[in-house]
Amino acid sequence: MLVQLAWRNIWRNRRRTLITTASILFAVLFATFMESLQKGAWNNTINNVVNFYVGYAQIHLEGYWDERSLDLAFSGEEVTNLARKAPGVQAVVPRLESYALASTGNNTLVATVIGIDPELEDGMTHLSGRLIAGKYLTPEDQTVLLAAGAAKQLELGVGDTLLLIGQGYHGVNAAGKYPITGIVEFATPELNKSMVCLPLVEAQWLYGADGLVTSLALQLPNQRAIQPALHYLDQQLPDETYEVMDWKAMMPDLLEAKALDSAGNIIVYCILYLIIGFGIFGTILMMIKEREYEFGVLIAIGMRRWRLAMVVWLEIIFLGLLGAMAGILCSTPLVYYFRVNPLRFSGDYASALEKFGFEPIFPTEFRLGIFLTQALVVLAITIVLGLFPFRKLKQLEPVAAMRS
Numbered sequence: 001m002l003v004q005l006a007w008r009n010i011w012r013n014r015r016r017t018l019i020t021t022a023s024i025l026f027a028v029l030f031a032t033f034m035e036s037l038q039k040g041a042w043n044n045t046i047n048n049v050v051n052f053y054v055g056y057a058q059i060h061l062e063g064y065w066d067e068r069s070l071d072l073a074f075s076g077e078e079v080t081n082l083a084r085k086a087p088g089v090q091a092v093v094p095r096l097e098s099y100a101l102a103s104t105g106n107n108t109l110v111a112t113v114i115g116i117d118p119e120l121e122d123g124m125t126h127l128s129g130r131l132i133a134g135k136y137l138t139p140e141d142q143t144v145l146l147a148a149g150a151a152k153q154l155e156l157g158v159g160d161t162l163l164l165i166g167q168g169y170h171g172v173n174a175a176g177k178y179p180i181t182g183i184v185e186f187a188t189p190e191l192n193k194s195m196v197c198l199p200l201v202e203a204q205w206l207y208g209a210d211g212l213v214t215s216l217a218l219q220l221p222n223q224r225a226i227q228p229a230l231h232y233l234d235q236q237l238p239d240e241t242y243e244v245m246d247w248k249a250m251m252p253d254l255l256e257a258k259a260l261d262s263a264g265n266i267i268v269y270c271i272l273y274l275i276i277g278f279g280i281f282g283t284i285l286m287m288i289k290e291r292e293y294e295f296g297v298l299i300a301i302g303m304r305r306w307r308l309a310m311v312v313w314l315e316i317i318f319l320g321l322l323g324a325m326a327g328i329l330c331s332t333p334l335v336y337y338f339r340v341n342p343l344r345f346s347g348d349y350a351s352a353l354e355k356f357g358f359e360p361i362f363p364t365e366f367r368l369g370i371f372l373t374q375a376l377v378v379l380a381i382t383i384v385l386g387l388f389p390f391r392k393l394k395q396l397e398p399v400a401a402m403r404s
């Protein structure tokens with residue numbers, strides 16, 4: 001009966017109900033969109049770095065990831081055979097990574113040179129799908145793939161020749177001239193400005209590291225498969241010789257930046273929820289003030305105060321539920337639209353993002369948990385503020401209320 005009475009009461013003043021519901025709706029809508037945009041942007045950045053280059057996990061010689069020295073290359077055949085037996089590992093992708101001075105004419109840049117097995121690399125990072133000009137590598141090629149940003153800086157295209165000069169394994173000279181067979185567009189700006197890809201055999205010849213690799217990237221189906229694979233490899237590989245690292249251990253700066261950004265968003269959420277709380281509380285005060293005469297009459301004719309307070313509390317709960325559900329319904333198509341059509345920035349803001357290593361594309365994260373979390377937070381605020389009528393009605397004097 002109390003529930004039915006509360007439901008009828010909120011529609012006695014439709015304008016107040018609609019205004020309160022609308023304020024909660026827009027609060028849920030704004031909070032949901034902001035949360036989904038933040039998570040979507042970070043997931044996009046992490047996927048670009050992890051899935052398009054680093055991989056979910058890698059095997060190196062102990063200390064390689066800190067020093068990134070070519071002298072810490074190793075023969076990967078035995079380790080590769082062992083890694084293939086790890087649970088969840090779909091493929092083991094060998095790489096030989098180093099640096100070189102890339103030049104042509106008067107243009108130069110410091111390039112990240114990576115020797116790859118074209119077939120295995122394409123199976124994990126889908127490198128061939130990022131070609132914007134030319135063709136993909138084959139294992140026997142003596143050509144290079146050049147990142148689009150590096151090609152623009154060096155003013156090179158498909159068919160032009162790139163000169164690489166550097167230091168090879170244990171100090172040997174590394175120098176070579178290579179035709180550019182293709183231009184690739186990396187989603188991560190940092191990779192797009194410096195990456196040069198060679199067939200693994202050719203990179204081993206260039207750096208005097210025949211049969212050696214600097215890392216073995218593990219192709220895994222998802223993040224849940226990381227820990228079982230790492231646990232197996234930690235048990236099988238000697239700790240003093242090899243290091244097995246997941247992407248979080250290899251990229252702590254990315255995780256710290258994400259945590260810092262999330263902390264900043266919490267402050268914004270707190271301010272937003274504070275504004276929402278004051279708006280709802282104002283509605284509650286207005287509701288109680290307008291109905292003092294009604295409350296005085298009901299108490300005078302014998303209605304228990306706690307029952308009356310419960311009815312008012314239920315009215316406020318209904319307002320919160322209506323606003324939260326309306327917020328979810330309105331935010332769902334909005335978030336989905338920007339998931340399919342992500343925000344794309346240009347100009348100075350895009351340049352600033354690229355300097356910090358972010359792609360200037362912000363898709364939203366379309367996940368049920370985001371919608372429910374924001375709706376439940378706003379609903380919880382409503383429930384807590386709805387307790388105020390209990391205190392107010394406990395102190396209410398029927399005669400004074402009816403006279404007012």
